[in-house]
Amino acid sequence: MLRSLLVVLTLVLPALVAPPPALAAVPGTCPGPVVRTYGPASVTGAIVGAAVHEGHAYVVTRGLKPPVLADIDLATRKVVRSVTLPDGPATGEPEGGWATAVAGGKVYVGTYPVPDLYSFDIATGEVAHLHSFGKxxxxxxxxxxxxxxTLYAGTYPDGRVWExxxxxxAVRDFGVLAAGERYVRAVAADADHVYAGLLDKAKLVRIDRATGAKLDLATGPAGIGAIADHGDRVLALSGGTLIDVRDDGTDARTVSLxxxxxxxxxxxxxxxxxxTSRPDGAVHRYRTGDTALTKVADPPSxxxxxxxxxxxxxxxLLGFSGSGGMWWLDLRTGESQFADLIDAGLTPGSERPQSMLLVPNRALYVGGHFSMEVRDLRTGDKRRFRLSGEPKDLVRRGNKIYAAIYPSGQIVSIDIRTDQVRSLGYLGHGQQRPWDIEYDPRTDKLLVASAPLGADLKGALSVVDPDTGKMDVYVNVLPDQSLMSLSLDSRAGLVYLGGDVLGGGGTPPTKTAASVxxxxxxxxxxxxxxxPIPGHxxxxxxxVHDGLLYGVYKRDSGVWIALDLATRQIVQQxxxxxxGELTxxxxxxxxSTFFGGGNAYHLDAKTGAKLLATGLGDEWYTNPQLHFEPxxxxxxxxxxRDLAQIRLDPACPA
Structure with a gap:
């Protein structure tokens, strides 16, 4: 059942009616409050890790500080208790836990973006920090x-398995599993071996628990994302392929979607x-000897x-959905039931937003994890509905908003009058990271800049018809670079592209400098x-503005340029x-930029950068953004993590 329109939260906040335009600045007089805040920008019940034990499910939230571990009674389908995972001794704070396991009466959770291990005692409710696997x-x-x-953990960015x-x-490191590997995305273990799924190198590796000896069991067409073992066979998922191999590496079989x-x-x-499959969420069945996967049921979520x-x-069959839900599937009939975890009693919390878009005098849209929150600027009402992923960027065309979705590479439209969500389709061609989207009114087309997922350098520019969904995808438009950004000059019929030589990561770049x-x-x-700049x-x-291309570099953090488009020479740096993101x-x-407390600047090709605001924090999930009232x-x-309206008059002091 399509749940895109399910409103899971309705709040009434202090009035969000847009304040009147600021008075023109007079030297020495900059009236009014500099910052007005309006509570959490995006609220979520999304989850990452989940485990099941003796009639209870244990889920871990995504994006909350601190993460919440909720205990769900599967008989009543309600949350019966919740605990938080405290900040460990390492620098940084946990925001979620992809990794969960149950052993010896305890639930274990591995966290991010600090790679720490915690335990939750099921009997006593005690939470303990056990170990840090990195920084x-x-x-x-x-x-x-x-x-x-014994527990086994797979980590990033070292690409290792730990005991x-x-x-x-006691902790043991099994060392390098494949040169250049960053992700051990999946692990399974039996009495004698650990099985590791590598994302970059797409290898299924067996490790001897006693000796540490390693054996490559199989290589898939894409990164290994999930593993299970049964008897003498190991099952692994690699893109759209299921790998079925004996635990000694013989009798390898594959079936694919x-x-x-x-x-x-x-x-x-x-x-x-x-x-289960992406992007639809359908359920499939397989047994050793089958030559194909058999669809069991339509998507429960x-x-x-x-x-x-x-x-x-x-x-x-019991399933847990990343958007913050769980479902029960009757394998005989294919019928399913779905429960939203917030409705079940999971306490939602403030998350780091993905994107934002202002519809002047009407509403402000904030993209979160698998959701969109809408603030009505006329009434102060707040509503929230589901999306099928993370809206990395948003753009408006008439009464529709278009969202570029990760990790599917899907483009969806949202009707601002009804919140109805419609899919225009998927970029395909391995383009699962759409970073930027703009609308060209001259051609009535959407323009999307994207990167591949995993060990691939080739990004794409996509030209999308918003009415029909027809997509022209220009892969490798910048040779051996992905695209992080684009900027439209509609009058000239040009779109300018900003590159990234690292692509999806996990494979050595062939270029040394990002192109425009x-x-x-x-x-x-x-x-x-x-x-423009060698080595960046x-x-x-x-x-692009007034004959100049302004650019902000990422990994050379904070370097910015103004490039004369006629001469292609840098006139300011x-x-x-x-x-962050330019406006x-x-x-x-x-x-607006990350780091240094979270800052906003005015950039001028003649005079340089002027600091306008500081202390905004570093809580954006993607680019820090600014959306001005006309x-x-x-x-x-x-x-x-609060929504704020900030006065950024270039004539006023920071």
């Missing part, structure tokens, strides 16, 4: 318990494998990711391409506190 910016992506209770013995606290990918699996006691599968009994290029929308060809590898954002408003260029210097933004 801030890392993930414990996967966790499993061997039959004897943790709960009884003693016609379209889409497989995201989660479980093995029943009789050896039947159940797996349409267009959702599945975080965990568990067979409750002979006829019932001019793409002709009539001929669909690149007119010119330039590398990633443009986070670009914006400077250093900001960090990177043109009332003939001036602004940028005719004023007031911009919607974030202050911490």
């Amino acid at each position: 801030n910016g890392g993930f414990v992506w996967s966790l499993t318990a061997a039959p004897d209770g 943790y013995v709960p009884a003693t606290g 016609a379209t889409g990918t497989l995201d989660m699996l479980t093995v029943a006691a009789d050896g039947t494998v159940y797996a 349409q267009d959702d990711e599945t975080r965990r599968l568990h067979q409750l009994d002979e006829h019932t 290029a001019a793409f002709d929308l009539k001929t669909r060809t690149v007119r010119w391409q330039s590398d 590898r990633t443009f986070q954002d670009i914006k 400077g250093k900001l506190s960090g990177y 043109v408003h009332r003939g001036k260029v602004f940028v 005719g004023s210097w007031n911009a919607w933004a974030l202050a911490g």
Whole structure:
């Protein structure tokens, strides 16, 4: 059943009616409050990790500080208790836990973006921090318990498997599994071996628990995202392919979906494998010897990711959805039931927003994880509805908003009058990370800049018809670079592209400097391409204004340029506190950045950068953004995780 329109939260906040335009600044007089805040910008009940044990489910939230672990009684389908995971000793704070396992009466959770291990005692409710596997910016992506209770964790960015013995606290590192690997995305274990799924190198690796000896069991067509073992066989998911191999590497078999990918699996006691697919969320069945996957049921949660599968009994499959839900599937009839976790008692919390868009004098849209929150500027009402992923960027065309969705690479439209969500389709061509979207009124087309997912360098520019969904996808338009940003000059019929030589990551770049290029929308060809600064590898954002291209570099954090489009020469260059998104408003260029406390600047090609605001925090999930009210210097933004309206008059002091 399509649940895109399910409103799961309705709040009434203090009036959000847009204030009148700020008075023109007079030297020494900058009236009015500098910052007005309006509570959490985006509220979520999304989850990442989940585990099932003795009639209870344990889920871990995504994006909340601190993360919440909720205990759900499966008989009543209600949350019966919740605990938070405290901040560990390492720098940084946990925001969620992809990795969960149950052993010895405890639930174990591996967190991100600090790769730490926690335990929750089911009997006492006690939470304990056990170990740190690395520094801030890392993930414990996967966790499993061997039959004897020993835990095995797969981590990022070191691409390793770690052993943790709960009884003693002893830790062992099994070392490099494949040169250049960053992600151990999945792990499973039996009495003798650990099985690791590598994302970048797409390998299924067996590790001897006693000796540490390693054996490659199989290589898939894409990264290995999930693993299970049953008897002498190991099952793994690699893109749209299911790998079925003996635990000694022999008798390897594969079956594949016609379209889409497989995201989660479980093995029943009789050896039947159940797996879910993306982007639809459907359920499929497989047994060793089958030559194809058999669809069991339509999606229990349409267009959702599945975080965990568990067979409750002979006829019932239990699933957990990333958007914040759980479902029960009758394997005999294909009928399913869905429960929203917020409705079940999970306490929602403030998350880091993905994107924002202002419809002047009407509403403010804030994209979160698998959701969109809408603030009515006329009444102060707040509503929330589901989306099928993370809206990385938003653009408006008439009465429709268009969202570029990760991780599916889907483009969806949202009717601002009804909240109705409609899919225009998927970019395909491996383009699952759409970073930027703009609307060209001259051609009535959407323009999308994207990157691949995983070890691939080739991004794409996509030209999308918003009425028919027809997509022209220009892969590798900047050779061996993905696209992070684009900026439209509709009058000239050009779109300017900002590149990233690292692509999806996980494979060595062939270029050393990020390019900017001019793409002709009539001929669909690149007119010119330039590398403004040698050695600077990633443009986070670009914006064309008044004959200049302004650009902010990412990994060379805070470097910005103004490039003369006629001569392709840099006319101004400077250093900001960090990177973020550029905005043109009332003939001036602004940028909001990460780091240094969270800052906003006015950029001028003659005078350089002027700091306008500081102390905004670093709580955006993607680019920090500014959305100005027409005719004023007031911009919607974030202050911490709260929605805020900030006066950014270039004539006023910071």
